[in-house]
Amino acid sequence: MTTQDTTPSPSPPARAGGRWIERWDPEDHAFWAERGERIARRNLVWSVLSEHIGFSVWSLWSVMVLFMGPEYGVDPAGKFFLVALPTLVGAVLRVPYTFAVARFGGRNWTVVSALLLLLPTTAAAVVMEPGTSYTTFLVVAALTGAGGGNFASSMTNINSFYPLRKKGWALGLNAGGGNIGVPVIQLVGLLVIGTAGAAQPRLVPALYLPLIVVAATLAALRMDNLAPVRNDTGAALEAVRDRHTWIMAFLYIGTFGSFIGYSFAFGLVLQTQFGRTPLQAASLTFVGPLLGSLIRPVGGRLADRFGGARITLWNFGGMAVATLVVVYASAERSLPVFLTGFIALFVLSGLGNGSTYKMIPGIFQAQALARGMTGETAAAYGRRLSGAAMGLIGAVGALGGLGINLAFRQSFQTAGSGTGAFLAFLACYALCAGVTWAVYLRRAPVRSAVAGPAGGAAPADGTAPAGPPEGERARAYAEV
Template sequence: MARSHVIENWNPEDTTAWEAGGEKIAKRNLLWSVVAEHVGFSVWSLWSVLVLFMPEDVYGLGAADKFLIAAAATATGAVLRLPYSLATAKFGGRNWTVFSAVVLLIPTGGALLLVLDPGHALWAYLLVAALSGFGGGNFASSMTNINAFFPQRLKGWALGLNAGGGNLGVPVVQLLGLLVIATVGNTRPEIVCAVYLVLLAVAGIGAALYMDNIDGRTADLKSLGAVMAYRDSWLISLLYIGTFGSFIGFSFAFGQVLQQHYLAGGDSPAQATLHAAQIAFLGPLLGSIARVYGGKWADRIGGGLVTAAAFVVMLACSVALAAVDSLPVVVALFIVLFIASGVGNGSVYKLIPDSFEAVSWKKVHDQSLEPGRRREFSQVSSGALIGVAGAIGGLGGVGINMVLRQSYLDTGDASSAFAFFAMYYVVAAVITLSFFTKVRRRTSTTQACDALTYGERAANAADPALVRQK
C-alpha cells in the first residue's frame, strides 16, 4: 500500500517520538530536500558556466554584459525567496519541492535553446537568466521546511547540512562545465543544460516518493513583516548580505575574473576558458563544505563568535585582493574568501532560531505570549526570517556582480570592487561582535529562569518543551 505523505502532530522536541522514528523521518526529508535544493542551486548558477562558453566574437557579449547576466539570475533568486519561504507551509514541503524542481525545466530548456543559436539580443539572455533564479528561491523553501523537521538542539547541524548540500550545486555544475570543456572543447554548452534536464526530473520524482507534508503548518504573509519589527532581524539580514551574498556573488563571478586574468596574460579565448574552468569550481566547492562546519561550530560555541571570525578573515582577504595582481596569489585569496564566507553562511543561520528562542522566552516572561504558543511562535518567526534574510542576503550577490562590473568598466580590473567589499566586512564584523556574541548565553539563561517561573503554566498548556525545562 502507498504510504501517506502527510504527518500529523509533528513535534521534534518530543524526545520519545524522535527516538521512536521521528529522527528517521526527518533525515529522509532532509536527504531529498538537499537533492532538490542542490539541483536548484546548479540551475541558478548555470549561467556562471555558460558564459565561459560564449566568446564575445560569437555571442556579442563582453565582460560587463556577462556580469549583468549573473546579476539578473541572482536578483530573481533573491526576490523569490520571500514567497518561497511561505510556500512549504501553504502547500506542503513535499508538494512544493516537487513543483519547484519541475518549474526549473523552463529556464534550463530556454538556456539550451539560446546557446545553440548565438546572436540573440542581450535582453533574451537576461530574461532566461532571470528565470533560472527560480532555483535560488528553492533555498528559502527548503530551509524553512527543514527548520520545522528538526529540534532546536540540531537545527544548526541540519540547516548547515541542508544549505551546504544545496550550495554544492554551484561547484558541481562548474565541474560539469569543466568536464565538457576538457573532453569536447568550449563549443558544446548544450550538454550542460541537457544533463540538468535529467537531474531535475530525478529530484522531482524523488521528492514525490520520499518526502512528507507536515499537517497543521500555517503560512501568514503578516509573519514576514512581523519579524522585521525586531532589531535582530535587520542585523541578521545585513550579516547575511556579507556571507551568503559574497558566496553566491563570487560563485558567479570567480570564473569570469579568472578568465579576464588569463586573457590579459595572452591566452586565447579557448585557453582562457579551460584554465578558468579548471580553478573556478574550487572556491564554491570548499565554501559549500565549510558551510556545514560553520553550522556545527555555531552549535558548539555560538553563531556570533563563528560569524565574527569569518568576517575578519574575509576582510583580510579583500584588502589583499585589492592590492595584489599576481594570479596565484589572487586564486589563493579567493579560495580562503570562499571558505570564510561558507563558514559564515552556516553560523549566521544558527543566529536565527537562537534569536527567536530568546524572544519567545522573553515574551512568555512578560506574559505577552501564552507558554503553550511559545514553540509555535519561535518556529514561525524563524521560518519567516529565513525567507527575509535569504532574500536580502541574495541581493548581496547582485551587489557583488554589479560592483565588479562597474570596477571593470572604470579601471579594467577588480581592485576598487574589493576595496568596497572590505569596508562592508568591517561593518559586518562590528555588528556581529556588538550584538550577537552573547545570543547563545542569553537564550540558555532565559530558558532556565523562565522554566522555573512558568513550569506549572507550561504543564497546563501541554507544552512538552517547557514541561521538560521545568
C-alpha cells in the same frame, strides 16, 4: 513565514497530494527518538538533492558566459550583468517560495519547484549560440532565478522538521548540499569544454534535464508534508517589524551574498583580469564554491557548540584579512596569491553561512524567554518567528550576490580591474563584524553550570530577563 501547530488532530482530514503527517513535535524527546528523527533525516536527504539541482540551475550562467567568445558580441560588463540577473530574480522569488511550503506542503512544493527548473534549462539549451540577441540571453538568464527560490522553500521546510538543538547541523547540511550545486555545474562546464570544446555549450543544460526529472520523482516518492505547518501572516508582519530580522539579513548579505556573488563571478574575473582561457578559468572556478559548500555544515556545527555570534564575528574578521590578500594580489597581478585569497573568501563565506543561519532560531528563542515564556510556549514562539524571518533573511541575503556582480561590472568598466570592488567588500565585512559584536556579543556573557560549553550573550539591555530558570535562559543565549 510559517508557524507550526503541534496539537494532534483526532480525525485527520483528507488532504490532496498524499504523504501528510498530522502530528509533528520534534521538541518532544520521546517523539523524536521513536519516529521523528528517522522521518526528518529521510526528508533532509531528498531535500538536499532537489536544492542541489536548484543551485546548479541558478548558477548555470556563471558557466554559460565562459563559452561566450568574441563571436557572441557580449563584452565583460554585459557578461557580469548576465550572471547578476539570476541573483536578483532568485532573491525576489524566495519570499513567495517560503509561503508555498505551508500552502501546498513541503513535499508537494519540492516536486513542483523541481519541475519548474525544466523551463530555464531547456531555454538555455535552445538559445545558446552566436547570433542570439543579448535581450534573449537576459530573459533566459532571468528564468534561472527559479533555482534560487528553491533555497528558501527547502530551508523553511527542513527548519520545521528539526528541533532547535539540531537546527544548526540540519540547516547547514541542507544548505551546504544545495550550495555544492554551484561547483558541480562548474565541473560539468569544465568537462564539456575539455572534451567537446568551447563550441558546445548546449551540452551543459542538456545534461541537467534528466537529473531534474529524477529529483522531482524521488521527492514525490520519499518526502512528506507536515500538516501542522501553516502560513502565519501575523508572524510575517511581526518578523518584518523585528529589528533582528533586518540585522541578520544584513549579516547574511555579508556571508551568503559573498558566496553566491563570488561563485557567479569567479570565472569571469579570472578571464577578465588575468586573461585565462575558458578551459583555464573553468579548471579553477569550481574549487572555491566546492570548499565553501562543504564547510557550511561545519559552520552550523561550530555555532551549535560555541554560539553563532562568536563564530560569525571571527569569520568576518577572517574575510576582511582574505580580502586584503586579494587586493594585494590584484595590484601585483599575482595569480597564485589571488587564488589563495579568493578561495579563502569562499571557505569563510561558507562557514559564515552556517553560523549566521544558526543564529536565527536562537535569537527568537532567547527573545521568547526574555519575555517570560517557558517550555513549549517559548519553543513554539521561537519556531514561529524564526520560520517567518528565514524567508526574508534569505531573500535579502541573496541580493548581496547581485551587489557583488554589479560592483565587479562597475569596477572593470571604469578601472579595468576588480580592485575597487574588493575595497568596497572589505568595508562591508568590517561593518558586518562591528554589527555582530555590538548587537550580539558586547554585553558580558550569561553563564550557568547547566549552560554547557557554549556560554552566550546577555540581552541587549544588559538586564536579566524574568520568568524562565537561569539554566534555560543560558542555554537559549548560547544558541545565538
